[in-house]
Amino acid sequence: MLSVTPIPAFSDNYIWLLRQDTSPEACVVDPGDAEPVIRALEQEGLTLDTILVTHHHHDHTGGLPELIDRYSPRVIGPDNPRITGLTERVGDGDTCRVMGRRFDVFAVPGHTLDHIAFFTAGIPPLLFCGDTLFCGGCGRLFEGSPEQMHRSLQVLAGLPDETLVFAAHEYTLANLRFAQAAEPHNSDTVEALAAAQRARDFDKPTLPSTLAREKRINPFLRCNDPELRAVASQHGSTDTDQATFATLRAWKDSF
Template identity: 40%
Template sequence: MALEIHQFPCLSDNYGFLVHDSESGETACIDTPDGEEYLKQAKAKGWTITAIWNTHWHPDHAGGNEAIKAATGCTIIAPQEVERISTIDHVVSDGDTVSLGAHEARIIDVGGHTNGHIAYHMPDSSLAFVGDSVFALGCGRMFEGTPEQFWASLERLKALPADTALYCAHEYTQANARFALHADPGNDELVAYGQEIGRKRAAGTPTVPTTLERELATNPFLRADDPDMMARWGGDAPHETFAALRAAKDAF
């Protein structure tokens, strides 16, 4: 039976995700930007939270862990770095797997935004929860990692099946689109995507999830190995082009 994913806004621009397996009755929080909101949303759905799957340690991703744990007794599954702000019941890293009922998620190292950042790829459901490693038309700021590290992480995501739905953690797409159009102005598919994003946001519709296929064609950070992008932004290797793009976005 397919998973049910409940997506809802949290804080100023985060998305919360509850993933429910109706057969087992298990429900996982994907990150916890607002513990009380997660508990409220789960109650409204009639679901009992059994696990938290954290992607990284930042407070807008793990700050609700303790409140949810206290209310539900759930299991906290996280990369080691989350111990900075929360207890962890089960530490996971690249190549490990976790389960929600009969559904399995594979852990992917996507360090760069933070050094221990991970993603949860659920191949049977054709989706991945990617936190702040990649956004629709963007990627996270490089707070802790290096360009080489971050680009290697993006390459791991780029290697997933093209139909993978990417559940990123923030509604940043409209701002990302403005930079993407500056970074890659001759991309007709990007122009059309930007127009669609404008319509969605005007209607109050989320732009998340996106698909890997669409991001491969339009996201400038995933296109740092494209010869035209390398020529435009410089760099003898893709990670150098990525670094130039990331620096430009930070100052945009």
């Protein structure tokens, strides 16, 4: 049985720790800071076997040099020279085995051009999507286009509804406030925001979400919804799903 727990880092990052009860080996996803990872491993008596990297941003890779020097793990990520110490370069359609599980790799450009996501089937399926899909939102477009990000989100939305979504940031409250503005009559969003606020009041993570839930509350996965399009049309074009997405993303950037 593979378990996943968050290691908080910086002000709102989550470094995801994967482990099995039958092994002292562990895997982490997007270690932007080495210190909290080392502390968590030592507290649990674990050793770092594998690192998964979704994209090159420093808050996802900054801990690599120290972790590599200390543990000599496999480092699996996109083929980008800006990422230190990769031992396995992967892209769309590739697979890798981590903690005894097969992980499928999807290219999901938009936030960055090198962005990938890792998915493993099972009960339940697990998705590590970095800064592409958040609870109630999606990543900013630093390098890619709205068309690329919309297509990437559609790829992830095609995974099983029961998939657990492990995003890399605690952005849920801000995302759901925007979602309410985009769909003011969506009762699922109202309930999700209240639940997220309760979790944060006790300093608990709002993640993981599920894809089924995201399809109900995340405006960036609901670009074909008539009510959402009607509201978004006050901020730009909504002639197509892609145009609606671009309008929503630009609106969110200044929200």
